[in-house]
Amino acid sequence: MTRTGPFVVSVIEVQRALGTQRADEVHGQLGGLAITDAEVPPTADIVADVLLESTAGNEVTVTGSLRAPYRATCRRCLGPVEGQLEVDLREVFEAHPVEGETYLLTRDWLDLEPMVRDALVLALPVAPLCGPDCPGPDPGSFPVTVEEGPGDPGPGSHAAADDAAESGATRDPRWAALDGLRLD
Ligand SMILES: [Zn+2]
Known part of the structure; x- marks a missing residue:
């Protein structure tokens, strides 16, 4: 072989x-x-x-x-x-x-x-550095705050708002039936 x-x-x-x-x-x-x-x-x-x-x-x-x-x-x-x-x-x-x-x-x-x-x-390095003194991102070249600045609530907040709307504004029809029983 x-x-x-x-x-x-x-x-x-x-x-x-x-x-x-x-x-x-x-x-x-x-x-x-x-x-x-x-x-x-x-x-x-x-x-x-x-x-x-x-x-x-x-x-x-x-x-x-x-x-x-x-x-x-x-x-x-x-x-x-x-x-x-x-x-x-x-x-x-x-x-x-x-x-x-x-x-x-x-x-x-x-x-x-x-x-x-x-x-x-x-x-292979799992956390490579260009040098021990790398200062980090240059704000001029990498405006890293644009995507998720304080003004943008982000996708997580949107999801939470949707959940709140569903539980509050949309009423479960089963509760309506219960209300009817009480009135009797
Ligand atoms: Zn670097």
Whole structure:
């Protein structure tokens, strides 16, 4: 069984004897990895510098590091943020991987791609800042109070007003019937 992809590496040699090591550097593009306000761009070159080692239990342990550029949106000023992700790796590959813990290993190859994706998504900044001293939105460029100023009651208030109108102005006909009974 063969497999192709930028992050597929051969493990034939490594698995010949326990403790065998092999260093490898692989790189490629993964079509973009994104979270809400940050991403590794689709055309970014992702580099994995790894050491493969056959370890007890017919496993292969991968250690090393990942490098990839990222871009993001500053959470305060909404300006562009760019940077470099550097991620340390230490993961186990085995024939019957445990989801969320280990990755798939075959007799001939392992594919680093799922590990690369997981590691980079976790490394992306969830609250990016263009710099530690970002002053926040520039009122001239981002008049953030226009949409929900004090003069606009907002959609929530409208809904509340509608509820009040229904209970007050529209009378339930069942109450009218009750009034009739009392009059008798
Ligand atoms: Zn900023």
